[in-house]
Amino acid sequence: MKFGVVVFPGSNCDTDAYHVLRDVVRRETVYLWHKDHDLQGVDCVLLPGGFSYGDYLRSGAIARFSPLMNEVVEFAGRGGLVIGICNGFQILLELGLLPGAMLRNKNLKFLCRFVHLRLENEATPFTRLGRRGQVLRIPIAHYEGNYYAPPQVLKEVEDGGRVVFRYADAEGNVNDGTNVNGALHAIAGIVNRGGNVLGMMPHPERASEAVFGSEDGRLIFDSLVKSLS
Amino acid sequence: MKVRILVSFKDSVLDPQGQTVMNALHTLGYDSVRDVRQGKVFEVELEGLSREEAERVVPEMADRVLANPIIEKFSWQVVEP
Numbered sequence: 001m002k003f004g005v006v007v008f009p010g011s012n013c014d015t016d017a018y019h020v021l022r023d024v025v026r027r028e029t030v031y032l033w034h035k036d037h038d039l040q041g042v043d044c045v046l047l048p049g050g051f052s053y054g055d056y057l058r059s060g061a062i063a064r065f066s067p068l069m070n071e072v073v074e075f076a077g078r079g080g081l082v083i084g085i086c087n088g089f090q091i092l093l094e095l096g097l098l099p100g101a102m103l104r105n106k107n108l109k110f111l112c113r114f115v116h117l118r119l120e121n122e123a124t125p126f127t128r129l130g131r132r133g134q135v136l137r138i139p140i141a142h143y144e145g146n147y148y149a150p151p152q153v154l155k156e157v158e159d160g161g162r163v164v165f166r167y168a169d170a171e172g173n174v175n176d177g178t179n180v181n182g183a184l185h186a187i188a189g190i191v192n193r194g195g196n197v198l199g200m201m202p203h204p205e206r207a208s209e210a211v212f213g214s215e216d217g218r219l220i221f222d223s224l225v226k227s228l229s
Numbered sequence: 230m231k232v233r234i235l236v237s238f239k240d241s242v243l244d245p246q247g248q249t250v251m252n253a254l255h256t257l258g259y260d261s262v263r264d265v266r267q268g269k270v271f272e273v274e275l276e277g278l279s280r281e282e283a284e285r286v287v288p289e290m291a292d293r294v295l296a297n298p299i300i301e302k303f304s305w306q307v308v309e310p
Contacts, residue, residue, distance in 0.1 A: 058297055065294075094297070101299040108245050148242065148300055 001228045003029040004042035006072070006088075008063045013049035013085065017205040021046070024208050025221045034066035043228050044081040045072055047088025049141070049203055059102060059144045060090035069095060081125055081224065082197045086142055089189070089199030098192055098199045099157060100149035105142070106182025112141040114214065115180055117188055117202060118168035121161055124191050125227035126198045126220050135172045136165075136216040138202040140180065140188075145201040147183035147190075157190055165189035165200055230275045231309035232287055236296045237268030271295055272308070283307070 003021045007014045014031065021029040030040050034052075039045065052063035063069070069091075076082045076097055084092040092098045105111055119127060119134040130136075149157065157163060165188040167181070168174045179186040181201075189200030204217025238244045244266050251265040273290075275283060291303040 057295070061294070061297070101297050103242065103300065104245055106243075106245060108249060150241075150299065 001027050001225065002040070002042045003027055003044050003046060003224075004032040004039060005029060005046045005048055006032045006034055006068060007048075008034045008050070008052035008066060010052045010054055011048050011050035011087070013087075013203065013205060016203075017046050017048045017085070020205045020208045020217075020221060024218070025225060027225060032068060034063065034068045036068055037071060039068075039071050039075055044083065044224055045075060047072075047082070047084040047091050048205075049086030049088060052087055052091065055087075055144075058094070059087060060092075060094040063087075063091045064094040073097065076192070076194075076197050079194060079196050081227065083126060083220070083224070084197075084199040085203055085205065086140075086145075086201055089201055090144065092197060092199045097197050098190060099153045100147055100190075102144040103146040103148050103182075104144050105146050105180075110141075110143040111145070111180055112139070114139045114207075115188075115202060116168045116170050116172075116178070117165040118172045118174060119164070120166060121164045121191070123161075124164060124195050124198065125224060126191070127164060127223050128226060129223045130219050133172055135168060135170060136219060137170075137214045138204055138207045138217050139214075140202045141206075142181070142201055145181045145183065147187040147201075149184060154184055157187075158185065160193065162191050162193070162195075163187055163189070164191055164198060165202070230278060230280075230283060230307060232273050232275060232283065232305055233308045234271040234273060234287065234291050234295055234303055234305040235268055236271070236291070236301050236303045237266050238300060239302050242300045269295075280307070280310075
């Protein structure tokens with residue numbers, strides 16, 4: 001079992017993700033340079049957070065044209081597991097592997113803090129160790145995480161059970177007050193139709209060791225390991 | 230040839246930056262301001278393209294790269310022949 005963390009110019013959570021996969025989850029992990037054309041036989045591709053290409057034009061808009069993205073799209077098309085975290089989620093949206101787009105946070109502030117997420121779908125390769133309604137405490141750090149999709153697309157995502165996480169309170173209630181960035185339906189993470197591509201704004205790699213205040217993020221990495229076992 | 234491409238949010242998409250600018254204008258007493266939409270301007274120099282080719286290539290570039298069609302719309306014009 002091998003994980004690959006894609007590195008773009010401006011990625012800044014690549015080392016964190018690499019560390020968690022290699023040292024905490026203890027699985028073979030490699031960096032994948034965005035200009036390469038080789039996924040090095042990995043079983044799961046992780047697009048990390050950061051500011052790829054300085055977020056020039058739009059978040060993720062330039063990174064999506066990186067050479068390696070051709071391989072990532074093909075890999076995802078074959079059912080390969082792809083997870084995009086924060087900027088990685090934005091790149092997946094720009095790539096069209098996930099539907100919708102990100103707008104600036106409703107209060108126009110960069111939000112960097114712990115939030116609570118309600119797990120909405122435990123039947124994905126990324127959440128299979130969880131249970132529906134479970135609350136995870138994981139930090140966010142973004143300016144453009146206000147999820148938007150046209151009404152028809154949003155309906156399709158909801159009807160398909162493809163919302164994986166919503167911004168909630170510690171009890172799992174979801175309302176305008178818990179919806180930190182104004183995302184439609186308080187959406188914090190979604191999967192594609194096939195269920196093998198996950199995009200999420202919160203950072204599970206920052207919440208996978210007790211010393212960082214939460215280990216809830218491990219649910220995602222441990223689920224991935226289980227799925228690939 | 231130089232073209233100017235204007236990218237802005239679709240009318241159906243909220244533009245909190247535009248709203249904030251409008252509030253600032255109201256604070257300064259510009260009560261006639263009814264709405265503000267903020268956008269991006271790209272000035273692009275093109276070489277070796279006929280006007281006809283530009284009519285095809287510019288919208289294609291705007292649609293594929295400069296704008297995100299899910300949330301944004303664009304318009305363009307030739308500013309230098």
